Amino acid sequence: MNYSRQRESIKEYLMSTHEHPTADIIYQHVKADYPKISLGTVYRNLTLLVDLGEVRKISTGDGTEHYDADTSAHSHYYCRCCHRVMDLEVTPSVDQILAASSAGLGTIEIANLLFTGVCQSCLNEQSKE
Amino acid sequence: MNYSRQRESIKEYLMSTHEHPTADIIYQHVKADYPKISLGTVYRNLTLLVDLGEVRKISTGDGTEHYDADTSAHSHYYCRCCHRVMDLEVTPSVDQILAASSAGLGTIEIANLLFTGVCQSCLNEQSKE
DNA sequence: TTCTAAAACAGTAATTATTCCTATTTTTAT
DNA sequence: ATAAAAATAGGAATAATTACTGTTTTAGAA
Numbered sequence: 672m673n674y675s676r677q678r679e680s681i682k683e684y685l686m687s688t689h690e691h692p693t694a695d696i697i698y699q700h701v702k703a704d705y706p707k708i709s710l711g712t713v714y715r716n717l718t719l720l721v722d723l724g725e726v727r728k729i730s731t732g733d734g735t736e737h738y739d740a741d742t743s744a745h746s747h748y749y750c751r752c753c754h755r756v757m758d759l760e761v762t763p764s765v766d767q768i769l770a771a772s773s774a775g776l777g778t779i780e781i782a783n784l785l786f787t788g789v790c791q792s793c794l795n796e797q798s799k800e
Numbered sequence: 801m802n803y804s805r806q807r808e809s810i811k812e813y814l815m816s817t818h819e820h821p822t823a824d825i826i827y828q829h830v831k832a833d834y835p836k837i838s839l840g841t842v843y844r845n846l847t848l849l850v851d852l853g854e855v856r857k858i859s860t861g862d863g864t865e866h867y868d869a870d871t872s873a874h875s876h877y878y879c880r881c882c883h884r885v886m887d888l889e890v891t892p893s894v895d896q897i898l899a900a901s902s903a904g905l906g907t908i909e910i911a912n913l914l915f916t917g918v919c920q921s922c923l924n925e926q927s928k929e
Numbered sequence: 930t931t932c933t934a935a936a937a938c939a940g941t942a943a944t945t946a947t948t949c950c951t952a953t954t955t956t957t958a959t
Numbered sequence: 960a961t962a963a964a965a966a967t968a969g970g971a972a973t974a975a976t977t978a979c980t981g982t983t984t985t986a987g988a989a
Contacts, residue, residue, distance in 0.1 A: 673955080673956050673957070674955095674956070674957085675955080675956080676955090693946090694946080694947080695946085710946095710947090711947090711948075711949085714946090714947060714948070715948090718948095734945080734946070735945090735946065735947095736946090736947095
């Protein structure tokens with residue numbers, strides 16, 4: 672695999688934010704530095720980075736995938752109202768779960784715990800109306 | 801909300817299987833009883849049932865959503881090779897997690913734990929080659 | 930049982946996220 | 960400097976899902 676400035680820029684942006692952006696948001700940001708970058712390049716590199724284990728893909732079920740350069744064991748909270756993904760310090764004892772559940776299964780590469788609900792700021796907005 | 805035979809059939813099929821089918825698979829099955837049913841009807845009713853909490857949507861990140869009529873607390877194992885979703889008895893102490901993590905957040909409606917890897921049968925296939 | 934309004938439907942068109950394709954440019958090693 | 964491999968931009972194609980519209984079904988009241 673060869674170096675590419677575009678891929679580097681995508682990684683850099685992802686590492687600088689905690690916002691779990693979608694491919695399109697990443698595209699818009701990287702465009703500031705590389706105005707000619709194409710969306711296809713963003714997608715291709717995201718797939719690459721996920722396969723390399725350098726980036727985590729977060730599927731919320733809202734129609735777009737979110738990406739996170741923080742690959743440490745942590746959970747996410749998804750607000751089905753504003754569609755934001757937030758980090759959660761709380762992580763279950765994934766190691767124990769993995770040990771307990773891996774019997775009879777194949778490999779386990781990713782364990783993703785996702786909470787869904789309506790976040791505090793959306794609840795505040797709703798109570799105003 | 802009014803009764804509909806199509807919705808009943810969708811629910812019935814979902815309750816009869818442990819295969820976590822996609823909308824299209826559900827469509828093909830319900831078609832056996834209702835040959836004129838349209839895919840749009842399947843999607844609309846799935847969304848309805850999920851909103852009612854009678855069906856669970858499982859997002860694996862493989863481009864299609866999976867559905868499950870078993871709404872009890874349980875985990876899933878996703879094989880990134882054959883794209884099947886399987887049930888896992890093992891469930892972390894979600895109640896504890898919820899209690900611990902709900903501080904400062906909004907509501908928590910769904911907690912989904914998804915394991916991803918390559919399942920035993922896919923590993924067997926691969927070792928043959 | 931008719932009648933009526935609301936809800937649901939089938940069929941199809943439209944949308945949107947993502948992938949694929951190709952000719953050109955960049956990277957890397959010689 | 961050169962050449963092969965890898966990556967890119969741009970645009971076309973795909974596939975899952977949603978939206979639209981005229982027709983049918985449902986449910987409740989007359």
